Every structure is written in structure tokens, then in C-alpha cells.
Amino acid sequence: MNAQPxxxxxxxxxxxxxxxxxxxxxxxxxxCGGLTAPGGVRPARAQGTTPTFxxxxxxxxxxxxxxxxxxxxxxxxxxxxxxxTTRLSRxxxxxxxGLGGSGGDYVDYFRFGGxxxxxxxxxxxxxxxxxxNSATYQITPGQTRDFTAAFGAVPLNRxxxxxxxxxxxxxxxxxxxxxxxxxxxxxxCATVINAYLSGTSIYYVVYNNLxxxxxxxxxxxxxxxxxxxxxxxxYFRWGTDQFYGVNDYSPPTFATDxxxxxxxxxxxxxxxxxxxxxxxxxxxxxxxxxxxSCSTTHTFSRWVTVTxxxxxxxxxxxxxxxxxxxxxxxxxxxxxxxxxxxxxxQTIRGRVLGGGGPxxxxxxxVEDPDGTIATYNQNVELDGTFELIPSxxxxxxxxxxxxxxxxxxxxxxxxxxxxxxxxxxxxAVNFPRSHGIP
Numbered sequence: 001m002n003a004q005p006x007x008x009x010x011x012x013x014x015x016x017x018x019x020x021x022x023x024x025x026x027x028x029x030x031x032c033g034g035l036t037a038p039g040g041v042r043p044a045r046a047q048g049t050t051p052t053f054x055x056x057x058x059x060x061x062x063x064x065x066x067x068x069x070x071x072x073x074x075x076x077x078x079x080x081x082x083x084x085t086t087r088l089s090r091x092x093x094x095x096x097x098g099l100g101g102s103g104g105d106y107v108d109y110f111r112f113g114g115x116x117x118x119x120x121x122x123x124x125x126x127x128x129x130x131x132x133n134s135a136t137y138q139i140t141p142g143q144t145r146d147f148t149a150a151f152g153a154v155p156l157n158r159x160x161x162x163x164x165x166x167x168x169x170x171x172x173x174x175x176x177x178x179x180x181x182x183x184x185x186x187x188x189c190a191t192v193i194n195a196y197l198s199g200t201s202i203y204y205v206v207y208n209n210l211x212x213x214x215x216x217x218x219x220x221x222x223x224x225x226x227x228x229x230x231x232x233x234x235y236f237r238w239g240t241d242q243f244y245g246v247n248d249y250s251p252p253t254f255a256t257d258x259x260x261x262x263x264x265x266x267x268x269x270x271x272x273x274x275x276x277x278x279x280x281x282x283x284x285x286x287x288x289x290x291x292x293s294c295s296t297t298h299t300f301s302r303w304v305t306v307t308x309x310x311x312x313x314x315x316x317x318x319x320x321x322x323x324x325x326x327x328x329x330x331x332x333x334x335x336x337x338x339x340x341x342x343x344x345x346q347t348i349r350g351r352v353l354g355g356g357g358p359x360x361x362x363x364x365x366v367e368d369p370d371g372t373i374a375t376y377n378q379n380v381e382l383d384g385t386f387e388l389i390p391s392x393x394x395x396x397x398x399x400x401x402x403x404x405x406x407x408x409x410x411x412x413x414x415x416x417x418x419x420x421x422x423x424x425x426x427x428a429v430n431f432p433r434s435h436g437i438p
Contacts, residue, residue, distance in 0.1 A: 346399025
């Protein structure tokens with residue numbers, strides 16, 4: 001079944017010039033998805049994949065009501081069926097080792113019921129974290145709260161795939177665990193689910209969706225032969241196993257792994273090629289990866305060429321990846337009219353890449369809790385980043401002058417007129433009430 005957006009309470013703290021403010025419980029809506037709507041029109045929300053399973057029969061301990069994997073997160077909903085309040089004491093997430101490592105995905109943060117207790121950047125699974133004995137992480141009888149593990153550095157053109165196991169320990173002695181899997185489309189062999197350039201290396205991320213284990217045995221790479229600067233293949237790797245290290249100046253390059261690597265069903269790993277005298281890596285890089293039970297091929301294409309126009313004015317075209325973008329906000333929660341209390345209002349930041357390349361322009365849409373949508377035109381820096389600050393909107397209390405849930409998204413246009421729409425990013429605004437005042 002499809003995952004539904006979760007509405008979760010959480011806490012946030014502002015600190016500025018010796019002034020401390022801790023917001024009470026506020027609503028935070030976790031939303032995701034790639035969109036195609038024009039600026040000023042709310043995009044539809046893409047759904048994550050929810051595996052179908054029957055929850056265990058309620059008992060005297062906690063039990064898991066649902067679990068699913070979205071494009072960038074793992075979510076587990078746990079219910080307190082014990083009859084008494086308890087608190088989370090520890091969380092562990094085991095995740096596919098092939099996702100991590102240098103330049104790969106990483107665990108960005110853990111949250112329970114919207115309250116963040118781990119700030120992440122873990123690149124090697126499993127990831128564990130003890131939780132402070134605080135009422136922030138409690139769960140009352142009959143209540144269901146979400147544990148969320150979010151990943152960073154997930155490529156825009158490839159969501160999370162693989163098997164993820166979450167284990168939650170509570171202070172009443174209860175422990176629950178579940179494994180949830182998100183698979184790419186079926187294949188008769190392991191599938192290359194992403195390929196990307198990092199420095200002078202090309203990575204091919206591979207997922208085993210055969211339904212059975214296999215062994216990686218060899219690789220055959222056909223690559224563009226550039227006479228100058230005398231490019232050569234430096235080495236091959238499967239995961240951390242370097243199995244070829246002879247400088248090869250003439251494509252194609254074939255190498256057999258002398259110690260075939262076990263590749264379990266549902267596991268994610270990667271093949272990597274490193275070039276010496278790489279120069280500008282462009283062209284088609286076609287790899288054939290051979291396993292004990294099958295072979296799979298994938299071509300990584302990268303073109304950065306200068307094409308003369310009829311007026312002999314060169315234009316740069318780049319077609320490495322589709323046009324895409326994502327945004328973040330400075331604060332996940334804000335005090336109502338924060339600027340009036342000497343605190344910062346909201347700032348929206350984002351990044352775009354791909355498509356026809358720069359220069360890019362973006363139209364940022366901001367929807368307040370009443371449903372009113374305002375749009376702002378922003379230029380994008382050469383590195384693909386942009387920022388919208390309160391002073392550019394004419395409102396010192398930008399993003400915090402109404403109480404409730406705010407949302408933002410943007411439409412990016414590239415140099416050749418292509419457009420794409422980002423996912424929705426949300427934040428909450430509230431005003432803590434004094435005791436005795438409703």
C-alpha cells in the first residue's frame with residue numbers, strides 16, 4: 001500500500017543574543033516527491049513504497065503498525081500496547097553497505113515522533129544511537145509514534161533501494177524490529193540503479209534483485225580513447241575490493257576478480273573505475289558486469305561539448321542528468337512573528353543541477369497556513385545554489401507571520417528552456433501559550 005504523509009509533533013529551540021526559546025509541540029508534515037506543476041500551483045505529492053504485511057497481534061509489549069521506505073527515508077510506526085507510558089532508549093538501523101562510503105549516501109538523522117536525537121553523517125552501517133531519558137521521546141498507552149531515519153546525498157535521479165532493518169528498544173524492556181525492502185523494477189540479473197562521476201572515478205551502483213545470491217566475477221569496460229592527455233584506466237574496484245591495478249591505455253579494459261565477491265539477494269554494492277590523466281571525462285562509458293549467474297550492462301554518458309551556432313558563437317550543452325532541484329529551510333519551526341522578538345525569520349535555500357545547464361532561474365512558491373501562495377523570482381549562482389532571505393521579500397517576519405503549517409517549492413528553468421519542479425518543504429509556526437491562557 002502507499003505511504004501516507006505523517007503529521008508528527010516535534011520541538012525546536014531558538015537561541016540568539018542570550019535569549020533562549022523552546023517552542024512547544026508543533027505540527028511538522030514530512031512531504032516528498034518530484035513535481036511538474038508551474039510556480040504558484042501546489043505540486044502533487046509523490047508516494048513512497050509501503051510493503052504489505054499483517055501487523056502482529058497486540059500484546060503486552062510494543063508492536064509495529066507499519067513500515068515503509070520513501071525516496072530518502074525509512075519510516076516505522078510503533079504502537080504502545082503496554083498500558084503504561086514508556087520512553088525510547090535506543091534505535092538501530094541496518095542498511096545496505098553499498099549505499100555508503102566516500103561520495104555515497106549517509107544516515108543524516110534519526111527522529112522519534114518528530115523529535116531529532118541523532119545528527120548523523122554515518123557512512124557505514126549499521127547505525128545506532130542511545131536516546132536521552134527525556135519526556136520528548138515518550139510514548140503513551142495506545143499511542144503510535146513514527147521513528148524516521150533520513151538519508152543524505154541520495155542522488156536526485158535514484159531513490160533508496162534495498163533492505164533496511166530498524167530495531168527500537170524502550171525503557172520498559174520492550175524491543176521491536178522489522179525489515180522493510182524497496183526494490184527497483186524486476187530484472188533477470190542484478191541492476192545498475194545509478195551511475196555518477198566523482199573526481200576522476202565513475203561509480204556504477206548495483207542492486208541484486210535476482211531473489212538469490214550470486215558472485216561478482218569480472219568487468220569489461222569500453223571507454224573513450226582520448227590521445228591527449230594520454231588517458232588510462234588506473235584501477236577497478238567492486239565495493240572495497242580492488243581487483244585490477246594495471247595501467248591500461250587502450251580500451252576496452254577487461255579484468256577478472258581473482259577472489260569473486262559474494263553478492264547477497266537484496267544487497268547494494270558498486271563497481272568503480274578510476275582513470276589516470278583523466279582530463280575531461282566525457283562520452284559513453286559502457287560496462288558489462290559479470291556474475292556467477294548472469295551479466296548486466298550499463299552505459300554512463302556524459303557530454304560537455306561546445307557547439308557553434310550559425311553566428312559562430314559557442315554554446316555549452318550538458319546532458320549528464322535530468323534537470324532537478326531540492327530546497328531546505330533554515331528553521332523547521334518558528335515562533336510567531338519571530339523578528340519582533342529579536343529572532344530570525346525564515347530563509348529558504350536550494351540547489352539545482354542538470355538539464356541544459358546554467359544559467360538557471362527559479363520561481364519560489366510559498367504557501368501560508370491560510371492557503372495563500374506568494375511567488376518570488378530568484379537568480380541562481382553558478383554553482384547551482386540560491387537563497388531567499390526576509391529582506392528580499394519585503395517582510396521582516398517572512399515565513400512566520402501566521403500560525404500553522406507553511407510550505408514551499410520552486411520551479412527551475414535551465415538555459416534551454418527546460419523546467420522542473422522541486423518537492424515540497426514544510427515548517428511550522430506557533431506561539432507558546434502562557435499558563436492559564438487558552
